[in-house]
Amino acid sequence: MSDKPSMAEVENLDKLKLNKTETQEKNPLPSKEMTEQQKQAGES
Structure with a gap:
């Protein structure tokens, strides 16, 4: 028997x-908001 x-x-x-x-x-x-928060947290 074949796979398909x-x-x-x-x-x-x-x-x-x-x-x-x-x-x-x-x-x-x-979410987009969560990624923005993480970017801001990483910059400070």
């Missing part, structure tokens, strides 16, 4: 059987 599924398998996928998941970003990027 065949197109027939993908086309026949039953979307109703898929589970709904909530995604959460584990490492969000800092």
Whole structure:
């Protein structure tokens, strides 16, 4: 069996059987305000 599924398998996928998941970003990027504060703190 190959690593990639065949197109027939993908086309026949039953979307109703898929589970709904909530995604959460584990490492969000800092906001623009936070980076400005860090720049100012580094300058003084």
